[in-house]
Amino acid sequence: MSREDVICACRHVTKGEVRDAMKAGADCFKDVRKATGAGGKCGKCKKKIKKYMDRHRDADP
Ligand code: FES
Known part of the structure; x- marks a missing residue:
């Protein structure tokens, strides 16, 4: 898995x-959406982002 993998195709947001x-402190999907724009269009990536x-x-930063 690479940092460059796109997790939200609509907004072209990577993992x-x-x-x-x-x-930076985002700890729910909403926070990530606010910070990156991911999930702000079709919403199909929401599950993927939550899973990710x-x-x-709990991993080390
Ligand atoms: S793939 Fe993320 S909003 Fe469409």
């Missing part, structure tokens, strides 16, 4: 950007 938003966040929440 790395989601990760950075989490490091769950997987990385």
Whole structure:
């Protein structure tokens, strides 16, 4: 898995950007959407982003 992987196609947001938003304090999907714009269009990526966040929440920054 790479930081460059696009997690939200509509807004072209990468996993790395989601990760950075989490490091900056985002801890729910809404926060990530606010910080990156991800999920703000079709919403199809919402599940993917939530899963990704769950997987990385406890990982070291
Ligand atoms: S893929 Fe993220 S809003 Fe459409």
